[in-house]
Amino acid sequence: MITRKPKGNVRRAMLSDMIFIRAFEDRLAELAAQKDALPGMQILATGQEAVAVGVIGSLNPDDVIISNHRSHGHLLARGADPNTLMAEIMGRATGVNRGKSGTLHLIVPEVNALMTSTVVGAGPPMALGAAFAQQYKEEEAITVVFFGDGAAAEGSVHEAMNLAAIWKLPLLFVCENNCWAGAQSLAEHCAIGVIASRGSAYNMPGELVDGNNPDEVLETATRLAAHCRAGRGPALMEAFTYRLRGHGEHDHQHYVDPEELALWKGKDPLTTYGTKLTEEGLVTLQDIQSMEMEAARRVEEAVAFGQSSPFPKPEEALEHVWVNSPRDRQ
Amino acid sequence: MRELHTGQAIQEALAIAMDQDERVFLAGEGVGTSIHDNPLMPTYGLLDRFGKKRVKDTPVSEAAIAGLAVGASNMGLLPVVEIMFFPFITLASDMLVNHAAKLHYLSGGKSTFPLTVRVKAGLGFQAGCQHSHNLEAWMAHVPGLKIVFPSNPADAKGLLLTSIFDPDPVIVVEEMGLYWASGPTPEGDVRVPLGSANVLKPGGDVTVVAYGTPVYAALQAAGALEEEGISLEVIDLRSLVPLDKETVLESVRRTGRLITVHDANRFCGFGAELAAMVAEEAFHSLKAPVRRVAGLEAPVPMAPVQESFYKPSAEKVMEAVRSIL
Numbered sequence A: 001m002i003t004r005k006p007k008g009n010v011r012r013a014m015l016s017d018m019i020f021i022r023a024f025e026d027r028l029a030e031l032a033a034q035k036d037a038l039p040g041m042q043i044l045a046t047g048q049e050a051v052a053v054g055v056i057g058s059l060n061p062d063d064v065i066i067s068n069h070r071s072h073g074h075l076l077a078r079g080a081d082p083n084t085l086m087a088e089i090m091g092r093a094t095g096v097n098r099g100k101s102g103t104l105h106l107i108v109p110e111v112n113a114l115m116t117s118t119v120v121g122a123g124p125p126m127a128l129g130a131a132f133a134q135q136y137k138e139e140e141a142i143t144v145v146f147f148g149d150g151a152a153a154e155g156s157v158h159e160a161m162n163l164a165a166i167w168k169l170p171l172l173f174v175c176e177n178n179c180w181a182g183a184q185s186l187a188e189h190c191a192i193g194v195i196a197s198r199g200s201a202y203n204m205p206g207e208l209v210d211g212n213n214p215d216e217v218l219e220t221a222t223r224l225a226a227h228c229r230a231g232r233g234p235a236l237m238e239a240f241t242y243r244l245r246g247h248g249e250h251d252h253q254h255y256v257d258p259e260e261l262a263l264w265k266g267k268d269p270l271t272t273y274g275t276k277l278t279e280e281g282l283v284t285l286q287d288i289q290s291m292e293m294e295a296a297r298r299v300e301e302a303v304a305f306g307q308s309s310p311f312p313k314p315e316e317a318l319e320h321v322w323v324n325s326p327r328d329r330q
Numbered sequence B: 001m002r003e004l005h006t007g008q009a010i011q012e013a014l015a016i017a018m019d020q021d022e023r024v025f026l027a028g029e030g031v032g033t034s035i036h037d038n039p040l041m042p043t044y045g046l047l048d049r050f051g052k053k054r055v056k057d058t059p060v061s062e063a064a065i066a067g068l069a070v071g072a073s074n075m076g077l078l079p080v081v082e083i084m085f086f087p088f089i090t091l092a093s094d095m096l097v098n099h100a101a102k103l104h105y106l107s108g109g110k111s112t113f114p115l116t117v118r119v120k121a122g123l124g125f126q127a128g129c130q131h132s133h134n135l136e137a138w139m140a141h142v143p144g145l146k147i148v149f150p151s152n153p154a155d156a157k158g159l160l161l162t163s164i165f166d167p168d169p170v171i172v173v174e175e176m177g178l179y180w181a182s183g184p185t186p187e188g189d190v191r192v193p194l195g196s197a198n199v200l201k202p203g204g205d206v207t208v209v210a211y212g213t214p215v216y217a218a219l220q221a222a223g224a225l226e227e228e229g230i231s232l233e234v235i236d237l238r239s240l241v242p243l244d245k246e247t248v249l250e251s252v253r254r255t256g257r258l259i260t261v262h263d264a265n266r267f268c269g270f271g272a273e274l275a276a277m278v279a280e281e282a283f284h285s286l287k288a289p290v291r292r293v294a295g296l297e298a299p300v301p302m303a304p305v306q307e308s309f310y311k312p313s314a315e316k317v318m319e320a321v322r323s324i325l
Ligand SMILES: Cc1ncc(C[n+]2csc(CCOP(=O)(O)OP(=O)(O)O)c2C)c(N)n1
Pocket: A069, A070, A118, A119, A120, A121, A147, A148, A149, A150, A151, A152, A178, A180, A181, A182, A243, A247, B029, B060, B062, B084, B088, B091
């Protein structure tokens, strides 16, 4: 495929966003290794940053994104405030969801990241609803839903694709294929090699991109988003990438072939894209260093914000169950 | 008796059933190869031991997993399938609620569905409400399903063995916190019948009925109150359906007081069924109102302080006891 190169400033911004996402998640990995520094399990998207920045880069501010359990990259690329995101992951009262969510179902309406689910395969049906509302209200905006290769095996995903296609909804399905669903490899859990080819089963475009190449992700997502925006119905993009860490931080990848892992570490999008932009003269090594320093500074600020924030009060657990809490169930 | 962790006890039950009967097979997400490389996990090592034909890793497809169990059990196999976290049983619920539970009835008793669904459950791991949500009352509301809810390794093993060979669909709720807790566990094929509650501690003043880990809050409360001269009888239900009504009713007839304890929230929780049963069948023995100690009327919160606030504790049981004495 011929990739038309996005503008230099866009590409620099993608690199810097990828560096920031990586720094944010590397810090989470560090904290997760310390006892009691973070509640719950940390699920990181290390190695998948190019998908996040490329897809998000193709969107307008009023477009809606729907994410899943591996959401940090999507949200940070979208411009979510790292401080309140970090505080939420730490379960603090200042968190973007007041400590109700933690890492697994972060919702940031401020940046139109409207619904996030940790139930695998739950995103696409909700995205169908969001895209329906956009069509109903005759908006220009579209909806993008991120889901994994594993999620592609849930019936909900197929139902959403079929109906979105029948109703020609402005919905871009982004399958982030990181080659694993938990400890099950793609070959074990998926009946076909190329998930994008399922587009034809639902009468929509289906395109496979190199998910480690932000330029290619951005170019294809932009084209498919335009298709959705033009009222021509949904589209499916499969971004082929790799989960470089375990499923979560408690997973030590004992079932992963070390050679395969090493191969993909060699294709780490941060290094390859950094090198590419350096070779093309778009950035210098110094530029990259200052991006890294700036990322580290912002991450430390977020960590400090989170750690200095109070935990929510126990009684606040009873808030937000309903818009107005019915008294008879207190 | 030797001690096993609950995870190991479940493993042992599965292995005994599989050794004994070719018809038994396992299926689920990561039941063979799991992200948890931990010998205390319930299906650890079973793939190596029994091979791919009988230990089947599946895609992330709960409806298909449950359907597999329905269809295969009808064909004479004894499926033991796993749902990774209790809230995900909603994705399997058409197969369980509309099919596993009803096709025996719809066939006029001709077809049977001897399947077992192991559900990992519980709270306390700060994963939030899409991972922690005890839905046993939902399931117990469905005629045709049986619900088992062990609180210790011996029961986890014995109840699972009985469930696997039971002719009806059985949902076995495994609290994950228990996987790492150990206790005396008999060797060999020792089964615990369904519908037989266990009196963990006899007592005369108040009957406390619990199941799963809340039995430990009840026992702790019983220990503390003993020093004040208050005697609790603590009953571990072990199975919700079938329900051992007699053990509960007999106890309440003696004590005249009932407290129920479960992690799930109170409203329409299983405690309500117990309270109603006692009101209907032992009303004249009651000396005080029934009290239900339960989770909060909210989804299970994620933040650690809130999650522990949510969960019934010994203090909450003691408070309930004091309010009716
Ligand atoms: C309905 C449901 N079933 C099972 C799980 C447990 N689970 C969490 S993530 C995951 C794997 C999902 O794989 P994939 O969709 O490829 O996403 P990835 O984790 O690779 O990003 C599983 C099985 C879940 N969260 N929801």
